[in-house]
Amino acid sequence: MAATRDCPVLFFCRNNGYAISTATKDQYRGDGIASRGIGYGIPAIRFDGNDLFAVYNATKAARKLSVEEQRPVLLEAMTYRVGHHSTSDDSTAYRSVDEVSYWDSVDTPINRIRSYLTDREWWSELREKDFRAATRSDILKAFREASNTLLPNPLQIFDDTWDELPLHVQAQKAVLVDHLKKYGEHYGLEKYEDAK
Helix, strand or coil, X not given: CCCCCCCCCEXXXXXXXXXXXXXXXXXXXXXXXXXXXXXXXXXXXXXXXXXXXXXXXXXHHHHHHHHHHCCCEEEEEECCCCCCCCCCCCHHHCCCHHHHHHHHHCCCHXXXXXXXXXXXXXXXXXXXXXXXXXXXXXXXXXXXXXXCCCECCHHHHHCCCXXXXXXHHHXXXXXXXXXXXXXXXXXCHHHECCCC
């Protein structure tokens, strides 16, 4: 639809080599997703997703094409997923520890940009140590502040979508209000703004 309607939209595919627990070589034929864009009349750009500059330049070029020609562009970032797919996924069942270790310690985007900056003397181990310490402190402070902040009122899910709520959504909101009145004690409403 994006191609037939000439929608200026970017489709960004992070191809991490796996479709949940199935290697992409067993998931589909071909060497990636980019070639599928052409079949739909969508120009495609494939690039090294572990290279910060490649990601930036490909995205910049895709945006330029999309805006100037008012058409969609498919971007395929070839990368690797070091972590599990989800909390219920045990990726050691379908890939080796050595494989993951290589991608986690050798060919990572962070290592690449660190080497680039260090080679130009724009970064150093000392600066990184100081940066990590300061960042850790900032993050822990933000966690403390967030843990003491009330969550948004659950009824806010009905705000800011429509100028006037459609009747079916008004009915859904009424059901939720009634449900929270009856069973609110089971939801820890004291953690939410104006929800008691």
